[in-house]
Structure formats: structure tokens, C-alpha cells
Amino acid sequence: MSQSPTQGRAERIEQTRSGFDVVIVGGGVNGAGIAWEAALRGLRVLVLEKGDIGSGTSSWSSKMIHGGLKYLEKYDVPLVRESLREREWLLQAAPHLVKELRFIIPFYKENAHSPAVLGLGMVAYEALSFDKSLQRFSMFTRDRLLQREPGLNPEGLTGGAIYSDAQVNYAERLSWEITEAAIRAGAQVLTHCRVTKLNVKNGKVVSVDFHDEIGGGDHTVPASAVVNAAGPWIDDVWSNAEELKLPRMNGGTKGTHLVVDPFPGAPADAFYYESEDARPMMVIPWMGRYLLGSTDIRFEDDLDMASATPDEYEYILHETNKVLPGANLTIDDVHYSYTGVRPLPYVDANNVADITRRHDIRQLPGSDGLYTLVGGKLTTFRQVGEDFADLLMKRFGLKRKSVTHKLPLPGGGQPDAAKIRAGIAGSGLPTVTIDRFVGQYGSIAADVVAFVTSSDERREVIDDEFGLTVGEVEWAITHEEAYRLADVLARRTMIGLENDLGQRVIEPVAAICARVLEWSDDRRDAEIAAYHHYLTRFIPQKEKA
Numbered sequence: 447m448s449q450s451p452t453q454g455r456a457e458r459i460e461q462t463r464s465g466f467d468v469v470i471v472g473g474g475v476n477g478a479g480i481a482w483e484a485a486l487r488g489l490r491v492l493v494l495e496k497g498d499i500g501s502g503t504s505s506w507s508s509k510m511i512h513g514g515l516k517y518l519e520k521y522d523v524p525l526v527r528e529s530l531r532e533r534e535w536l537l538q539a540a541p542h543l544v545k546e547l548r549f550i551i552p553f554y555k556e557n558a559h560s561p562a563v564l565g566l567g568m569v570a571y572e573a574l575s576f577d578k579s580l581q582r583f584s585m586f587t588r589d590r591l592l593q594r595e596p597g598l599n600p601e602g603l604t605g606g607a608i609y610s611d612a613q614v615n616y617a618e619r620l621s622w623e624i625t626e627a628a629i630r631a632g633a634q635v636l637t638h639c640r641v642t643k644l645n646v647k648n649g650k651v652v653s654v655d656f657h658d659e660i661g662g663g664d665h666t667v668p669a670s671a672v673v674n675a676a677g678p679w680i681d682d683v684w685s686n687a688e689e690l691k692l693p694r695m696n697g698g699t700k701g702t703h704l705v706v707d708p709f710p711g712a713p714a715d716a717f718y719y720e721s722e723d724a725r726p727m728m729v730i731p732w733m734g735r736y737l738l739g740s741t742d743i744r745f746e747d748d749l750d751m752a753s754a755t756p757d758e759y760e761y762i763l764h765e766t767n768k769v770l771p772g773a774n775l776t777i778d779d780v781h782y783s784y785t786g787v788r789p790l791p792y793v794d795a796n797n798v799a800d801i802t803r804r805h806d807i808r809q810l811p812g813s814d815g816l817y818t819l820v821g822g823k824l825t826t827f828r829q830v831g832e833d834f835a836d837l838l839m840k841r842f843g844l845k846r847k848s849v850t851h852k853l854p855l856p857g858g859g860q861p862d863a864a865k866i867r868a869g870i871a872g873s874g875l876p877t878v879t880i881d882r883f884v885g886q887y888g889s890i891a892a893d894v895v896a897f898v899t900s901s902d903e904r905r906e907v908i909d910d911e912f913g914l915t916v917g918e919v920e921w922a923i924t925h926e927e928a929y930r931l932a933d934v935l936a937r938r939t940m941i942g943l944e945n946d947l948g949q950r951v952i953e954p955v956a957a958i959c960a961r962v963l964e965w966s967d968d969r970r971d972a973e974i975a976a977y978h979h980y981l982t983r984f985i986p987q988k989e990k991a
């Protein structure tokens with residue numbers, strides 16, 4: 447009889463005793479990117495993630511794969527160029543997940559940034575993306591802009607511009623695909639395993655202790671090097687290595703987005719505009735809805751429960767209604783909000799917008815073999831991985847070069863969506879399922895369809911609107927390391943990002959999980975309760991706003 451996913455995981459945890467060259471703490475885009483690079487270059491790699499892959503900051507971004515026009519204001523040309531190069535790679539490496547998005551910038555008289563400065567910025571942005579496949583930028587007169595976007599507030603409007611960046615539909619799936627690439631390259635990945643202690647002997651890292659958050663056991667894995675890629679949690683991870691006496695490294699700021707349906711005056715393209723307090727704000731079309739945001743506020747509280755305050759709702763709704771007066775949005779229009787904490791370097795700065803968005807690799811003094819990633823955007827995870835792997839190559843005396851910039855991600859093998867669709871169109875699955883599979887799985891869609899159509903039970907559709915099938919829930923568990931209800935709903939099948947946060951399918955999905963993961967009734971009930979608790983972070987607290 448073949449091994450169950452639960453048994454397989456328990457066995458892999460036991461096998462960690464034999465040790466690894468590198469243990470990576472954190473399975474966000476960056477931890478996964480480092481694992482992919484390091485495994486491809488021949489190192490024995492283990493990723494330990496306390497929650498699920500991509501369940502940290504990587505799930506809570508603006509979903510832009512961008513050069514960062516705003517970084518030009520800080521003259522951070524290397525960061526912009528690096529990000530633009532990575533954007534171009536991602537457009538080719540994961541075309542099912544990452545697509546061009548046009549951004550309109552309206553110019554208003556009262557804006558702190560003059561049209562001339564913005565125009566110059568765009569020329570520079572264009573020059574720095576000389577190798578791009580995206581459309582060029584162009585400028586609008588006031589009248590032409592209003593013709594194109596009649597919902598825009600005309601008061602004080604002087605003109606505008608349009609330029610291209612890119613958007614990832616599901617950063618959660620991107621995080622998973624990088625992880626899958628790492629696993630294919632030989633990395634071991636254990637989710638729901640929290641690093642609890644770092645063991646350093648005579649100034650050298652020797653092992654890492656971790657706790658199995660599902661099975662409940664404590665384990666020690668010998669390691670020659672440890673990379674702390676825990677995003678905004680980096681200080682927590684090192685806090686148990688008291689002998690190191692490390693300075694605080696993370697000074698993250700929290701950012702909130704609101705999810706709303708299309709509204710009167712909603713733009714066809716994204717808007718990038720200036721708020722009353724001169725901050726960059728966005729209205730972004732996303733999966734048939736809009737993301738509004740974001741805020742940028744120093745955050746010192748519980749990183750696992752960061753959520754939007756009534757003030758943030760009010761601020762974002764006010765700014766949106768100001769630039770698009772027909773919208774008239776209230777908190778009743780918000781389906782849910784999400785909040786993440788940007789992993790930024792700790793600095794004693796008052797203006798959080800001034801904190802650099804560049805990534806920094808810190809090799810810790812008095813601790814041979816310990817590395818920390820401070821910062822790092824979604825867009826640049828591959829470069830972060832390459833930089834770490836270069837350092838690790840030196841440490842282990844190896845000479846292998848990076849090849850990831852020439853590789854697609856697992857679902858990017860076939861870039862032509864029409865061909866992927868044609869390959870699975872005859873499966874008899876509903877059109878909504880087929881369409882979703884093309885954008886969600888890319889070239890892996892054929893394998894998922896073969897699995898889903900392998901039995902009548904797997905073919906069964908649980909939710910007509912989303913076209914969710916029993917088989918894809920099983921696939922998430924058997925092929926994509928999903929072990930908890932939230933993993934399946936919010937980060938693999940993606941029904942958990944629908945307007946009701948997947949609440950309509952909690953019971954049937956929990957029943958499938960219980961069958962495949964051999965849950966007791968108590969465990970199933972606990973998972974359902976945990977999912978409801980998890981949702982309290984996102985559901986608007988209407989009475990308080």
C-alpha cells in the first residue's frame with residue numbers, strides 16, 4: 447500500500463536527523479528562491495516553515511512585479527534596474543501567473559510631485575527597462591485622460607501618463623511554484639515546522655531545533671549553515687540564540703489593501719496616484735475585482751495577527767473616493783482586507799517611506815555559518831537566491847554558477863495559454879474550471895486535469911461558481927504539500943481569496959482533507975474552527991469603522 451501524505455511527512459521529518467548543508471528558515475518567496483538556487487548548485491538544502499509556504503508577507507503584497515517607479519525618487523537606480531530585469535524574467539518564466547498591467551498616473555495641481563519630475567522619472571524607468579517586452583509609456587493631456595477615464599476627479603487635473611508594469615495573479619501560487627522548483631532540484635521542504643532554537647558551538651553553527659506544529663514533536667537537524675529568511679520575523683528567529691547578542695534587524699511597516707467589486711468609475715487599467723499626504727496609492731484591477739491601498743505604518747505588534755484598523759479603512763476609502771468620486775465606497779462595499787508587514791531594515795527614521803527597499807545579506811559577527819536576509823521584494827526573489835547561493839558556493843568551496851535566470855518556473859514550461867487550454871479542453875470539466883486551471887497551474891494544468899479526471903469522485907464539482915473539484919483539493923494535499931484547511935483554501939486552490947474567503951466550501955473541503963489526511967472528527971472540527979479564527983484578520987469590523 448502506498449504511503450499517506452501524513453506518513454510521508456513524518457518520515458521526512460525523521461530523516462532530517464542526517465543533517466543538511468544549509469537550513470533555510472522561512473518558506474516565503476525569498477526562502478523558496480534561496481532553496482531553489484542552493485539546491486540547483488548541488489547543496490543539501492532543508493527549508494523549515496512555521497506555517498505554510500507563502501503564508502507570511504508573500505501573501506499580503508500589492509501583487510505587483512515591478513521596477514518600483516517610486517524608488518527612482520530616492521535615486522535607487524540599481525534597485526530599479528535589478529527589479530526591471532527580474533520583472534522581465536518572471537514574465538517569461540511564469541507567464542500564467544505574471545502578466546503585464548498598465549498603470550495610469552493622473553497629475554493634479556496639488557500633487558507634491560510635479561508632472562515634469564514624473565515625466566522625467568518615466569523616461570528614466572523606460573531607459574532602465576531597455577530589454578523589456580512590455581508596452582512603452584506615453585503622456586496624456588487632461589482632455590484625453592478624461593475621455594479615457596471619465597471616472598477620474600476632474601478638479602485640479604492637469605494631465606497624466608500611462609506606463610507598464612506587471613502583476614502576479616496569485617503570489618501564493620508563485621511562492622508554491624518556486625518551492626516546487628526547489629523540491630525538483632532536490633531541496634527538502636517541511637511546512638508547519640517552527641524553528642525554535644539555533645545551536646552555536648565555539649562561534650560556529652552546528653544545528654537547528656524545530657517543533658512540528660502538526661505532529662507535535664521536537665527535532666534537531668544538524669546544519670553547516672543557516673539562512674534566516676523569516677521576513678519580518680527575522681529577529682524572533684535569532685532571539686533564541688542569546689549568546690550571539692544580535693542587534694535588532696527588522697523595522698517593518700504594515701500595509702493594508704481592501705478588496706472590492708467593480709464600482710462606478712472603476713478604471714480598466716490600474717491607477718497610481720498621490721494621496722493627500724503625498725503617499726503613493728493604487729487602485730488595481732485584480733481577478734475581476736479591485737485592490738485598493740496601501741498604507742505604510744510602523745508596526746511593533748503581533749506579526750501573526752497584523753490586520754487593518756478602522757483608521758486604515760477610512761484612509762483608503764477616502765483616498766479612493768477622492769480620486770474616483772463616483773465610487774462612493776463605504777466599508778459595506780469591502781469584501782475583506784488584508785495586511786502584511788514589509789520586511790525592512792531597522793532604522794531610526796521618522797519617515798517610513800525613506801527606508802530602503804533593497805535587500806541586504808547580513809553575515810553575523812561571531813557566528814560562522816549564519817546568514818540573514820533583511821528586506822527583499824516579491825519581484826526580486828530570484829536575485830536574492832542567486833546572491834545567497836554565490837556566498838554559499840564560496841563557503842563550501844564550490845564553483846557552480848547560477849542558471850535560474852535561464853529557467854522557467856514549473857508551470858511556465860509552455861508559455862502559450864491557448865495550447866495549454868487546447869490540451870485540456872476535451873476533459874469534460876466545466877469551462878470555469880478549465881479557464882481557472884490555465885491561469886493557476888500553467889503547463890502543469892494537464893497533469894492536474896489527468897488527476898482530477900481519473901475517477902468520478904475526483905471529477906465531482908464542489909462549487910459551481912468557482913468550478914472547484916474534489917480532485918484539485920486532493921492534488922493540493924498529495925502533490926503540493928498542503929496539510930491544513932487554510933493551506934488548501936487560501937494558498938493552493940485559491941477559493942479562499944474569493945469574496946467570501948472560501949467560507950461556502952469549508953465543510954466539503956474539510957471532509958476531503960479529513961479523508962486524505964486521516965483526520966479524526968476532533969481534528970476536522972479544530973481545523974474548521976482555526977480557519978474561522980484565521981478569517982477574523984480579514985473580515986471588516988464594520989461596527990468599529
Ligand SMILES: Cc1cc2nc3c(=O)[nH]c(=O)nc-3n(C[C@H](O)[C@H](O)[C@H](O)COP(=O)(O)OP(=O)(O)OC[C@H]3O[C@@H](n4cnc5c(N)ncnc54)[C@H](O)[C@@H]3O)c2cc1C
Pocket residue numbers: 471472473474475476477478494495496497498499500501502503504505506507508509510511512639640641642675676677678679682683699700701702740785786787788789821822823824825826
Ligand atoms: C503591503 C505590502 C505591499 C507589498 N507590495 C509589493 C509588491 O507589489 N511587489 C513586490 O515585489 N513586493 C511587495 N511587497 C514586499 C513583499 O511582499 C515582501 O518583501 C516579500 O514577500 C517578502 O518575502 P519573504 O520570503 O522574505 O518573507 P515572508 O513571505 O514573510 O516569509 C517569511 C516566512 O518565515 C516564516 N517564519 C517566521 N518565523 C519562523 C520560524 N521561527 N520558523 C520557521 N519559519 C518561520 C513565516 O511564517 C513566513 O512564511 C509588499 C509588502 C507589503 C507588506
